[in-house]
Structure formats: structure tokens, C-alpha cells
Amino acid sequence: MSKSQATPNSAATGAESPDAILFRxxxxxxxxxxxxxxxxxxxxxxxxxxxxxxxxxxxPASLLVCVNTASRSAQALLANRAFCVNTLGAEDLALADIFAGRTGLQGQDRFTVGAWEKLETGSPALTTSLVSFDCRISDARVVATHHVIIGEIVGIRLGERKPPLIYQGRHYHKL
Incomplete structure (x- = not known):
């Protein structure tokens, strides 16, 4: 790391936190x-x-999920007290874009793409996912701009073993 981009621990020094652009x-x-x-x-x-x-x-088996407080989906997730984490395979790139809001599909319309089933909580599980973790919320709090949500896993659906979809450098990649 170059000296111009090095940022000391702000808690230890009393300095401001790192620049948001540099962090991103x-x-x-x-x-x-x-x-x-x-x-x-x-x-x-x-x-x-x-x-x-x-x-x-x-x-107990649990996952942590972070979602922006401004997200419409965050409010539904918190009110429903349940969620399903669907880990995408490389062939599910189009779904990643749909649920990221890059295609214009909103709300219920997003679920017209892909094959979905319900697990114990009733949250939709993608049948082509590498794995789906069905969770009930055990803790949730706001940290700055995001909800930090911990879900206790109540069910796991294993999918096919296949290459995952990865996000790095602001682009999707297939392994």
C-alpha cells in the first residue's frame, strides 16, 4: 500500500475514518x-x-447478512423475520443482475425468472443455487447505513456441485 493511501486505525489515533471512496x-x-x-x-x-x-x-448454525437501510427488500425481510440465502452458480449471472435492480424488474416480477421452491420459513429457494440456507432472524441492528442481520439456519438445501459466481473488481466472474 502506498503511503498516500495508508490510513491508521482511527479509533487508536482519534483521526477521521478512511475515505469512503478509498474504502469502496x-x-x-x-x-x-x-x-x-x-x-x-x-x-x-x-x-x-x-x-x-x-x-x-x-x-447453532447461523449467517450474517448486511443490507442497505434504504433497500425496499430490507423492510420486508425484517418484517417477515425470515430469509433464504441462495448462493449463485456461474450460470445464474442474469439473476444476480435482476435482484441487484439492474434490469428494471421490481418486487414480485423478479421471481418470474428462475425456478423457485419454498423451504421451512416460506422464503423462496432458488432450485439452481449451489446451496440455499433457510433462516429465521435471531438478531438485527442498524450499523451506520446498513442493517446487520443474523439468521439462525433452520434448513439447508444443497444444489449441484458446479462453478460459483464471484464478484470482484466491480464485475462478475465465473470460476
Whole structure:
């Protein structure tokens, strides 16, 4: 890292946090699996594309998902108290774009593409996903601009073993 881009720990120095543009550029260099996070219930069916998904613990099995507070899907997910993380295969790139809002399809119309089934929570599971994790929300809080949501996994549907879809450098990649 060049000296002009090095930023000390702001908590330790009392300095301002790193520049948001520099942070986003740095994060764009980290490769991440691409997921479509879905929900369904009294608040309606919704979904979004996410790379901010990570395991928390295996006992009880749980995942952490981050979603922007301005997202329409976030409100439905929180109200439904359940979600499904669908890890995309390389052939599901079009779905990643649809649920990222890049195609003009909104709300329920996003689910007209792909084959979906329901798991225990009622959240849509993509039948072509590498794996689907069906979750009930166990904790949720707002951190700055995002909801940080932890879901306890109540069901897992394993899909075919095939190449994953990865996001890196602001582009999708097939492994």
C-alpha cells in the first residue's frame, strides 16, 4: 500500500475514518461469492443480490447478512423475520443482475425468472443455487447505513456441485 493511501486505525489515533471512496475501491479488490437473499411472508415477497454474507457459528448454525437501510427488500425481510440465502452458480449471472435492480424488474416480477421452491420459513429457494440456507432472524441492528442481520439456519438445501459466481473488481466472474 502506498503511503498516500495508508490510513491508521482511527479509533487508536482519534483521526477521521478512511475515505469512503478509498474504502469502496479497496473492498472491490476482494473477491466474494454472489448470493440472492429472499424473503416471503405477511410483508410480501422480496429479494436482493448480496456479497455481504458470512457464516457466524456452526452451533447453532447461523449467517450474517448486511443490507442497505434504504433497500425496499430490507423492510420486508425484517418484517417477515425470515430469509433464504441462495448462493449463485456461474450460470445464474442474469439473476444476480435482476435482484441487484439492474434490469428494471421490481418486487414480485423478479421471481418470474428462475425456478423457485419454498423451504421451512416460506422464503423462496432458488432450485439452481449451489446451496440455499433457510433462516429465521435471531438478531438485527442498524450499523451506520446498513442493517446487520443474523439468521439462525433452520434448513439447508444443497444444489449441484458446479462453478460459483464471484464478484470482484466491480464485475462478475465465473470460476
Amino acid at each position: 475501491e479497496g473492498m472491490s479488490r476482494a473477491a466474494a461469492a454472489v448470493h440472492v437473499v429472499t424473503t416471503d411472508g405477511e410483508a410480501g415477497r422480496a429479494g436482493f443480490t448480496a456479497t455481504a454474507v458470512t457464516p457466524v457459528t456452526d452451533s
